[in-house]
Amino acid sequence: MHIKHFVIIIFFTMAVCALEYDEARHLLSRTGFGGTPAEIEEILPLTYEQAVDQLLSGLGNGSMIDSPEWTTQLPEVKPRKNKALLQVMSEDQKKQYRRLMRQRRNQKGVHLKMWWYKQMIHTDSPLTERMVLFLHNHFTSSLKKVKFPYLLYQQNMLFRKYVKGNFRDLTQAVAKDPAMILYLDNQTNRKGKPNENFARELLELFTLGEGNYTEEDIKQGARAFTGWMVSKRDGLYQFNERFHDAGDKKFMGQVGNFNGEDIVNIVFTNPQVAKYMVNKLWIEFISPAPVKEEVDRLAKIFVDSDYEMLPLLRALFLSEHFRSRENYAQQIKSPVELIVGTLRMFKVHVTNHRQLVQYGKQLGQDLFDPPNVKGWPGGNEWITSHTLLNRRQMLERALRGNDMFMQRFWVWDYLDKKMKMSSWIGLTSEEKMQKVQLTLLAADPVNKSESKELLAHIKSFVLDLSYQLK
Amino acid sequence: MNRRDFIKIAGLSLIAPQLLAQKTDPTINSKTLVLLELKGGNDGLNTVVPYSDEKYYKLRPQLAVRREQVLQLSPELGLNPVMEKFMPIWQEKELAVICGVGYPEPNRSHFRSIEIWETGSDSNDYLQDGWIARLFEESDPGKLLADGIILGNNEGGPLAGLNMRNIFMRNPKQFFQQAKKLKELQAKTNNNALKHLLKVQQDIHTAAQDLEKKVMENSMAGSQFPPSQIGKQLQIAANIITSDTPVAVIKVSHGGFDTHSGQRAKHDRLLQQLSNALHSFRKTLIEKGKWNDTLVMTYSEFGRRAYENGSKGTDHGTAAPHFMMGGKVRGGIYGKQPELTELKKGDLVYHVDYRSMYSTVANKWWNVSNDFSKDYEMINCIKS
Numbered sequence: 146m147h148i149k150h151f152v153i154i155i156f157f158t159m160a161v162c163a164l165e166y167d168e169a170r171h172l173l174s175r176t177g178f179g180g181t182p183a184e185i186e187e188i189l190p191l192t193y194e195q196a197v198d199q200l201l202s203g204l205g206n207g208s209m210i211d212s213p214e215w216t217t218q219l220p221e222v223k224p225r226k227n228k229a230l231l232q233v234m235s236e237d238q239k240k241q242y243r244r245l246m247r248q249r250r251n252q253k254g255v256h257l258k259m260w261w262y263k264q265m266i267h268t269d270s271p272l273t274e275r276m277v278l279f280l281h282n283h284f285t286s287s288l289k290k291v292k293f294p295y296l297l298y299q300q301n302m303l304f305r306k307y308v309k310g311n312f313r314d315l316t317q318a319v320a321k322d323p324a325m326i327l328y329l330d331n332q333t334n335r336k337g338k339p340n341e342n343f344a345r346e347l348l349e350l351f352t353l354g355e356g357n358y359t360e361e362d363i364k365q366g367a368r369a370f371t372g373w374m375v376s377k378r379d380g381l382y383q384f385n386e387r388f389h390d391a392g393d394k395k396f397m398g399q400v401g402n403f404n405g406e407d408i409v410n411i412v413f414t415n416p417q418v419a420k421y422m423v424n425k426l427w428i429e430f431i432s433p434a435p436v437k438e439e440v441d442r443l444a445k446i447f448v449d450s451d452y453e454m455l456p457l458l459r460a461l462f463l464s465e466h467f468r469s470r471e472n473y474a475q476q477i478k479s480p481v482e483l484i485v486g487t488l489r490m491f492k493v494h495v496t497n498h499r500q501l502v503q504y505g506k507q508l509g510q511d512l513f514d515p516p517n518v519k520g521w522p523g524g525n526e527w528i529t530s531h532t533l534l535n536r537r538q539m540l541e542r543a544l545r546g547n548d549m550f551m552q553r554f555w556v557w558d559y560l561d562k563k564m565k566m567s568s569w570i571g572l573t574s575e576e577k578m579q580k581v582q583l584t585l586l587a588a589d590p591v592n593k594s595e596s597k598e599l600l601a602h603i604k605s606f607v608l609d610l611s612y613q614l615k
Numbered sequence: 616m617n618r619r620d621f622i623k624i625a626g627l628s629l630i631a632p633q634l635l636a637q638k639t640d641p642t643i644n645s646k647t648l649v650l651l652e653l654k655g656g657n658d659g660l661n662t663v664v665p666y667s668d669e670k671y672y673k674l675r676p677q678l679a680v681r682r683e684q685v686l687q688l689s690p691e692l693g694l695n696p697v698m699e700k701f702m703p704i705w706q707e708k709e710l711a712v713i714c715g716v717g718y719p720e721p722n723r724s725h726f727r728s729i730e731i732w733e734t735g736s737d738s739n740d741y742l743q744d745g746w747i748a749r750l751f752e753e754s755d756p757g758k759l760l761a762d763g764i765i766l767g768n769n770e771g772g773p774l775a776g777l778n779m780r781n782i783f784m785r786n787p788k789q790f791f792q793q794a795k796k797l798k799e800l801q802a803k804t805n806n807n808a809l810k811h812l813l814k815v816q817q818d819i820h821t822a823a824q825d826l827e828k829k830v831m832e833n834s835m836a837g838s839q840f841p842p843s844q845i846g847k848q849l850q851i852a853a854n855i856i857t858s859d860t861p862v863a864v865i866k867v868s869h870g871g872f873d874t875h876s877g878q879r880a881k882h883d884r885l886l887q888q889l890s891n892a893l894h895s896f897r898k899t900l901i902e903k904g905k906w907n908d909t910l911v912m913t914y915s916e917f918g919r920r921a922y923e924n925g926s927k928g929t930d931h932g933t934a935a936p937h938f939m940m941g942g943k944v945r946g947g948i949y950g951k952q953p954e955l956t957e958l959k960k961g962d963l964v965y966h967v968d969y970r971s972m973y974s975t976v977a978n979k980w981w982n983v984s985n986d987f988s989k990d991y992e993m994i995n996c997i998k999s
Binding site: 330333334335337338339340341342345349355360433474475476477509516517518519524525526528529530531532533534535537538588591592610611613614 | 822
């Protein structure tokens with residue numbers, strides 16, 4: 146066969162299975178922060194499966210921006226106090242000193258949040274960031290409680306390391322993660338004086354879900370994690386044998402001198418872990434209403450692969466339910482998705498990332514500071530009269546573009562000039578507006594825009610309630 | 616016809632909002648309930664201290680409130696000394712202390728247990744709507760500006776329900792400024808997410824119109840509130856109530872009660888903030904003649920374990936005392952303090968089902984019956 150014919154055949158097959166514009170939009174918006182017209186155009190020639198595999202190949206390999214300088218230095222968990230100095234200080238001076246230390250810590254916290262926003266805006270693998278966000282909301286820890294930004298940064302890096310790894314290994318690592326140890330009080334979980342906080346959440350929120358364990362399992366489990374601490378010297382995990390309860394524990398029907406690792410391993414012998422996690426991933430990526438049969442099928446894939454994330458995510462994105470048009474626009478964008486998605490979509494140049502941190506907070510998602518150990522509830526609960534008004538205000542400012550912290554480099558003049566997208570050439574202005582709508586909105590707009598001008602159209606779409614959907 | 620049907624019909628035929636006023640229940644309409652959530656699980660034993668019980672001091676060698684320091688309410692019970700601003704309220708007989716509040720088969724998960732309290736369900740029963748939402752479903756609170764105003768956080772809790780018109784507000788001034796920009800929207804959709812968005816937008820539109828004038832004109836009320844989060848929230852609540860704005864429920868929340876470690880200082884600070892803020896709240900409402908139309912009720916997902924843990928804190932527990940206060944409250948101690956010698960798995964055994972409080976609010980405060988009226992005995996702490 147002549148090579149030319151071969152190419153034609155390939156081209157023909159591809160054309161047959163190639164993505165529809167709305168399918169591509171859906172895939173990019175559900176696995177990332179939404180696609181610009183150029184990003185959508187880029188994957189249009191691929192088959193759906195190829196597009197998913199391309200996204201997954203970037204998972205965990207995304208570009209990274211520089212982190213704040215202090216993240217490369219090991220901190221002391223207790224800021225070393227100069228005892229001699231403290232002794233000569235007056236009460237007022239001590240107060241001032243403490244305030245200074247607190248301010249310094251808060252500054253670092255803000256810088257950490259700014260760093261993650263930047264990372265999400267600039268990454269070439271939005272899926273990686275979405276998965277890290279998912280894990281941050283699953284294995285929650287907050288700056289408010291942990292107090293050391295460095296440890297939260299380390300936890301974030303831990304999620305990145307395991308984002309396509311083994312979920313049991315990740316759970317083992319999280320149990321030894323210093324931020325987690327401080328967040329759920331394992332630092333004070335000692336032999337004879339157990340603190341149940343971590344053991345409880347491990348079972349209730351991280352692996353099995355409520356109703357799949359007993360109060361006794363929590364009590365016994367807590368004993369197994371005694372002595373798992375953070376070193377005050379270097380902020381690293383440290384096993385403190387003298388605080389560890391080495392007695393027999395009866396946990397989920399088994400008896401033995403279990404340590405924390407054993408507990409995690411026993412928990413993972415229960416396939417309920419897979420079901421629980423698939424349900425959560427479904428709600429994150431597909432719809433608010435998981436379908437039992439399909440959850441069971443996906444959970445089996447998860448168990449059969451010994452809790453590897455990659456095969457599960459692939460099956461999830463290839464699921465008919467993920468692809469179904471019935472599930473388009475059924476989810477509400479999280480504040481971070483709304484903010485980062487809008488900035489990415491319109492190539493808004495942000496001059497002051499501190500403001501983004503502020504917006505996230507006003508919209509109800511303060512990164513690194515989830516409201517409690519269960520994380521942000523998400524879904525419809527993102528929207529209240531308070532947050533809806535703030536969302537609108539944020540979007541108006543982003544669109545205005547002459548905001549003190551955002552300069553606009555938009556609007557898509559590349560539709561005609563820069564990008565030279567083949568499929569857009571020759572379209573009438575009406576057809577172009579159709580495509581703009583298809584790019585920006587997952588559902589029909591609630592307000593019909595009457596303007597004939599492209600820019601006014603875009604503004605109307607972004608301020609439409611449908612823009613809140615994905 | 617219940618409220619849901621009525622709203623449906625009203626929606627379909629676009630009955631003018633004024634006509635809805637015909638269904639007004641004047642009782643609910645003029646009497647505001649302030650729900651005060653103690654988030655995280657308040658330690659009852661260090662709030663209302665059983666100071667005459669040796670066992671208390673044995674269970675809590677590090678955390679106990681010293682006997683000579685408690686503010687005595689009775690020969691057995693006394694308040695944590697940081698709550699001194701509660702004492703004038705107690706002396707005026709406007710503070711009801713309800714001891715040993717809980718429910719059978721207690722759940723010790725924050726999320727599940729607060730869900731139980733918010734929906735008014737049994738321990739093993741799952742209900743969709745908040746208990747207030749269900750109450751208003753049956754007994755229409757009438758033409759209010761909003762059924763509920765939620766200050767402080769973004770959780771409707773007891774007010775969560777499909778037909779509830781709730782307003783979530785952090786900063787009233789900002790809220791009104793932004794609300795003006797919203798248009799009234801009418802659209803039909805099967806998409807649940809979009810439905811929710813449309814409803815919230817409509818709620819904002821309706822409430823903002825009237826509320827603004829009243830609340831902002833009245834914003835001078837009670838400038839003497841403490842600057843704590845709970846102080847700020849109660850100040851806004853006082854503004855709303857004293858501006859004659861018809862709102863059935865105002866929910867405020869006071870967070871940080873999940874004191875697993877280093878409890879004493881944290882918990883004392885929270886209780887002090889609470890009592891200072893409520894003191895200002897009461898003072899303002901008395902000055903403006905609204906204290907008789909206001910009932911404050913506290914709630915929390917659970918109390919804490921009777922014995923302290925190794926981190927100078929307490930773990931998740933069960934029963935705890937709660938407070939009601941207001942001009943119409945009949946002050947005193949109600950219920951029964953759980954015996955420290957009769958712990959169950961280290962936890963206090965409840966004596967008053969939490970739904971007795973809800974039943975009391977419905978029947979005695981609003982004069983309407985709710986699902987709990989039959990099954991849960993009312994507490995005689997509200998004057999008719």
